[in-house]
Every structure is written in structure tokens, then in C-alpha cells.
């Protein structure tokens with residue numbers, strides 16, 4: 001079937017079977033491999049993308065459900081110069097990245113949070129990350145990186 005939607009701010013159309021997930025569509029049909037496959041059953045958040053302004057686990061979304069929607073993946077998160085944005089830079093600065101498998105999903109969760117709550121408390125950041133598992137970092141540095149991003153964006157308003 002033909003699936004048309006907006007992907008990282010560009011209109012796209014793709015022929016794909018109706019029974020694949022959005023995760024498979026992104027990775028295998030658009031080669032957007034920044035979105036990771038961890039558990040495949042909605043438990044880990046490695047596959048998280050932003051769909052119509054909401055964080056979703058793309059392994060739980062059927063590809064046809066994306067029709068007409070606006071999807072942002074980690075490849076759509078960029079700074080003004082096309083390089084890493086401030087959130088991505090802060091993940092590096094705060095040592096929030098180890099193996100990296102969870103990180104695209106963590107950044108999408110952080111961005112989704114700041115879209116709706118630009119000045120979150122640390123507790124709110126932790127709650128926003130509740131669906132994203134990290135086996136490496138212990139979460140502290142990830143929370144630090146998102147908090148620093150929120151504070152600097154607030155300061156720049």
C-alpha cells in the first residue's frame with residue numbers, strides 16, 4: 001500500500017506492506033537507522049520517535065498508522081548549522097552516552113518533554129524517561145543533560 005506522511009519535515013510517499021511496523025518502515029524503507037530496535041515489544045523506548053507531537057514507540061505503531069502524520073526521528077533533530085543540537089551536545093558534555101543504543105530514544109523523549117514542558121523539574125524529567133531503559137549510564141547524566149538543555153533554552157527565550 002502507499003503510505004504518505006511527513007518525515008523529518010519533508011513530505012514522503014512509500015509503497016510498503018500494511019503489516020510492518022513504523023520502526024521497520026523507518027529503518028528498512030528510509031534507511032533511518034538512528035531509531036534503534038531493542039525489545040520490539042514496547043518495553044525499552046530505543047525505538048521512540050515523535051509522531052504528531054507525541055512520543056511513541058515505533059515498534060508498537062503499524063506503518064499505515066503513520067499516514068497523514070508528522071514523524072520526527074533522531075535524524076530530524078539538528079542544530080541550526082545541521083550538526084548536533086544543544087540537547088545532543090549536552091549528552092556529550094555530561095557524559096550521558098555509553099553504548100549508545102538507548103540514546104536516540106532518550107533524546108527523542110527529552111525533546112518531546114521540552115516541547116510540552118519547557119521548564120521541567122528533575123522529577124518530571126525522570127517521569128518523562130520512565131519508558132526509556134538504559135543499561136549503562138545509571139540515568140543521572142541523562143537527566144543532567146536534559147535539565148541543562150531546558151535551563152539554557154529557557155535562558156535564551
Ligand code: FES
Nearest residue numbers: 038039040045059
Ligand atoms: S524496540 Fe520499541 S520499545 Fe523496545
Ligand code: FES
Nearest residue numbers: 099102134135136
Ligand atoms: S548508553 Fe547503553 S543502554 Fe543507554
